[in-house]
Amino acid sequence: MKEDYPKLFEPINIGNVELMNRVVFPPISTNFALENGRLTERFVKHYERRARGGVGLIIVENTSIDFPEGKHMPFQPRIDSKAVLKDWEWLTFEVHKHEGVKLSIELAHEGWKKIGVDYLSPEKIEELVEKFAYSARLAMDAGFDMVEIQGAHGLLVNQFLSPLTNHRDDEWGEPTRFAVEVRKRIAEKCGWDFPVTIRLAVDDFLEGGITLSTGREIALTLAKAGYDMIQADIGLGPKEKRLEPMYYPQAWRAYLAEKIRPLPVPVAAVGMIREPAVAEKVLETQADLIVLGRPLIADPDWVKKVAEGKEHLIRRCIGCSECIKAVHDEKGPIRCGVNANVGNEEEIPKAPRKRVVAIIGAGPGGLEAARVAAMRGHEVHLFYDVFGGQLTLAMVPPGKDKIGWLIEYYRNVLSEMPNVHFHEGEATKEDVLKLNPEAVVIATGAKPFLPCSGERGLITPFDKILRGEVRVENKDVLIGGGGLVGVETALYLAQFNNRVKIIKRSPAILPNVERITRGYLLRELEEKGIPILTGRRFVSAGEGYAVVENIETGEKEMIKCDVIVGAFGMKPYVPFVIDDVEYYIIGDAKSVRNIASAVREGYEVGRKL
The missing domain is CATH 3.40.50.720 (NAD(P)-binding Rossmann-like Domain)
Structure with a gap:
C-alpha cells in the first residue's frame, strides 16, 4: 500500500512540473523505431503501457538531435526536424491519456568516442548547441513536459565533461561549458520554466577520467546553471557498470546519487533497484527519485501493484540480460526474459470456451x-x-x-x-x-547428458551437485563442459575450497551468453584460478583420474582428480x-x-x- 512506502509515493517537483510519485522510467533503447528514425505503433504502445502502470515520469529513449551524423543506435528515434513532429505528438497524446504521468525525452548525440571533441571547430560546437536547443523546442511543441540531456555513457556531452576526451585549450576546454551553453540555449527557445534534466556522468570509472569528487563539482555547477534534476550515472567506463548482470547487488549504484548530494535540485539514483522496500530505503537516505528501467520492462505495473498492496505479485526483473542481448548484441528489438509481452503489450483475452x-x-x-x-x-x-x-x-x-x-x-x-x-x-x-x-x-x-555410459558411476551430474545431493569440499575437481552450466557449477564448487578445472571441446567459451555477462564470468574464473582447457574431449574415467584427448593433436592425457562433474549438456x-x-x-x-x-x-x- 502507499502508506507502507511514503517516500515512494510522495510528490516531487522537477522545476515547475509536479510528479505524482518518485519513480522514473529511464531512456532504455528499444529498437522499436524505424531505421529512418520514425516512430512505429509498437514504439508508442511500449511507452503507453508503462504510463498505464502509474509511473511518475517517463523519459523516452535516447533520441537523435542530428540524424544521421549523431545517430547512436541502429533503430534510434530522431527529433531533429519538423517532419517528425506528428510522430511525437502521437506519442505524447497516448501517454498523457494516463492522468498524472509526466513525459520527457532524452536528447542525444553520439559524439566521437574514439577521438574525443578536440578536433571540433568552434563553429561546429555552436552548431551542436543549437541542435540540442532546436530539438528541445520540437519536444516542447510536441507536448513533452520536459527534456533530458544525455550527459553520460561516453556520448557527446560526456566527452566534453571528461578529461579523457576533452583536451581543448580554448573556452570549450572548460568541462561544463558545453552543457551549460546547451541549457542556456534551450531556455532561450523554450523559456526557463520548461524543465531540463541531465543524465550525468559523475564517475567515468576509468583512470584519469571524471571521479566522484569532480563529478560532484560538475553536478553542482550544472544545477546552478539551471538543470532541474540530475540522474547520477557513469561515464566512459565499461558497459558492465551500467548494464549490470544479475550478479550485482541491488541498488549498488545508488551511492553515486548519495555522494553528489545535497544539491539545489533533485537527484535520481539508478541501477539494479528491484524491490519497493529497497527503493524506499534509497529514497530515505540516498536520493530524491529512483530510476526503474528493467523492472518496468519486466512488469509495467510495478508502481500500481505497490500502490494497491500487491507487491507480492510483482514480476521482478531477475537481471538475466535478455534485453541487453537483444538490443546490444543482436541489434534487434528489445525483449524480456520474464515478460514475453514486451513489444506486444496486448491484453490477454478470454477464450471463447472454457477447457x-x-x-x-x-x-x-x-x-x-x-x-x-x-x-x-x-x-x-x-x-x-x-x-x-x-x-x-x-x-x-x-x-x-x-x-x-x-x-x-x-x-x-x-x-x-x-x-x-x-x-x-x-x-x-x-x-x-x-x-x-x-x-x-x-x-x-x-x-543432463553423460557420455561414456560405462563410467557413469564415476561421473557426478552437475544437478546432483547443485541440489546438494553430493557435497564436495577440499577436492580436485574436473568439470566436463564449459558452457554456462559448467562455468557456474565451477564457481559454485570453488566456494568450498575445491581446486577446479574445466575441459571443453570447442575453443569458444560461453559463446551463446550475452557478452557483458560472459565478460563477468570469465573474470570470475580468472580471479578464482579456475582454468578452462579448450579443445579437449572427455574419453574415459577411473578412480582418481580422467582421460581426455586433445582434439587437434589426438594426444591423450591423464588428469588427476578426486571428482568428475558432468556438465556436458542437456537432452x-x-x-x-x-x-x-x-x-x-x-x-x-x-x-x-x-x-x-x-x-x-x-x-x-x-x-x-
Missing part, C-alpha cells in the same frame, strides 16, 4: 503457460515434481539467487487463481488421462506422449535453450489455448 488443460512440468515454460491459460479462463491442472523446475538449480550458483524471484512470482500469482489446480509429484500418463484433458502441454525440461525430456488430444511441447523439452525461450513459448501456447 480442461493439463500442463506437465513447472519450470518457467510450464508456469507461464499455466498463468496465461488460466487468464484465458481455462481449468488448468499443473503437474510437477519440483515447483520451479530447473530454476531451482539455476538459482544456486553465486549471485544467481534473483532467479528465485521468478519462482516466487509464479507461486504467488497461480495461488490466487481459483481455476489453477496443483498436482505435486511426478505425473504419469494415467494421471493426466483421468482428467479427460482437451489440451496437454509438456514442459518437462531437459536432463530434452519428454516422459510420455498422449494421442488424440491437442498437444504441445515447449521449453527445454522441445529444445534446450534458456529461461527467456521457455517463458516466451509458455506465453504463446497459453495464448493459443
Whole structure:
C-alpha cells in the first residue's frame, strides 16, 4: 500500500512540473523505431503501457538531435526536424491519456568516442548547441513536459565533461561549458520554466577520467546553471557498470546519487533497484527519485501493484540480460526474459470456451503457460515434481539467487487463481488421462547428458551437485563442459575450497551468453584460478583420474582428480506422449535453450489455448 512506502509515493517537483510519485522510467533503447528514425505503433504502445502502470515520469529513449551524423543506435528515434513532429505528438497524446504521468525525452548525440571533441571547430560546437536547443523546442511543441540531456555513457556531452576526451585549450576546454551553453540555449527557445534534466556522468570509472569528487563539482555547477534534476550515472567506463548482470547487488549504484548530494535540485539514483522496500530505503537516505528501467520492462505495473498492496505479485526483473542481448548484441528489438509481452503489450483475452488443460512440468515454460491459460479462463491442472523446475538449480550458483524471484512470482500469482489446480509429484500418463484433458502441454525440461555410459558411476551430474545431493569440499575437481552450466557449477564448487578445472571441446567459451555477462564470468574464473582447457574431449574415467584427448593433436592425457562433474549438456525430456488430444511441447523439452525461450513459448501456447 502507499502508506507502507511514503517516500515512494510522495510528490516531487522537477522545476515547475509536479510528479505524482518518485519513480522514473529511464531512456532504455528499444529498437522499436524505424531505421529512418520514425516512430512505429509498437514504439508508442511500449511507452503507453508503462504510463498505464502509474509511473511518475517517463523519459523516452535516447533520441537523435542530428540524424544521421549523431545517430547512436541502429533503430534510434530522431527529433531533429519538423517532419517528425506528428510522430511525437502521437506519442505524447497516448501517454498523457494516463492522468498524472509526466513525459520527457532524452536528447542525444553520439559524439566521437574514439577521438574525443578536440578536433571540433568552434563553429561546429555552436552548431551542436543549437541542435540540442532546436530539438528541445520540437519536444516542447510536441507536448513533452520536459527534456533530458544525455550527459553520460561516453556520448557527446560526456566527452566534453571528461578529461579523457576533452583536451581543448580554448573556452570549450572548460568541462561544463558545453552543457551549460546547451541549457542556456534551450531556455532561450523554450523559456526557463520548461524543465531540463541531465543524465550525468559523475564517475567515468576509468583512470584519469571524471571521479566522484569532480563529478560532484560538475553536478553542482550544472544545477546552478539551471538543470532541474540530475540522474547520477557513469561515464566512459565499461558497459558492465551500467548494464549490470544479475550478479550485482541491488541498488549498488545508488551511492553515486548519495555522494553528489545535497544539491539545489533533485537527484535520481539508478541501477539494479528491484524491490519497493529497497527503493524506499534509497529514497530515505540516498536520493530524491529512483530510476526503474528493467523492472518496468519486466512488469509495467510495478508502481500500481505497490500502490494497491500487491507487491507480492510483482514480476521482478531477475537481471538475466535478455534485453541487453537483444538490443546490444543482436541489434534487434528489445525483449524480456520474464515478460514475453514486451513489444506486444496486448491484453490477454478470454477464450471463447472454457477447457480442461493439463500442463506437465513447472519450470518457467510450464508456469507461464499455466498463468496465461488460466487468464484465458481455462481449468488448468499443473503437474510437477519440483515447483520451479530447473530454476531451482539455476538459482544456486553465486549471485544467481534473483532467479528465485521468478519462482516466487509464479507461486504467488497461480495461488490466487481459483481455476489453477496443483498436482505435486511426478505425473504419469494415467494421471493426466483421468482428467479427460482437451489440451496437454509438456514442459518437462531437459536432463543432463553423460557420455561414456560405462563410467557413469564415476561421473557426478552437475544437478546432483547443485541440489546438494553430493557435497564436495577440499577436492580436485574436473568439470566436463564449459558452457554456462559448467562455468557456474565451477564457481559454485570453488566456494568450498575445491581446486577446479574445466575441459571443453570447442575453443569458444560461453559463446551463446550475452557478452557483458560472459565478460563477468570469465573474470570470475580468472580471479578464482579456475582454468578452462579448450579443445579437449572427455574419453574415459577411473578412480582418481580422467582421460581426455586433445582434439587437434589426438594426444591423450591423464588428469588427476578426486571428482568428475558432468556438465556436458542437456537432452530434452519428454516422459510420455498422449494421442488424440491437442498437444504441445515447449521449453527445454522441445529444445534446450534458456529461461527467456521457455517463458516466451509458455506465453504463446497459453495464448493459443
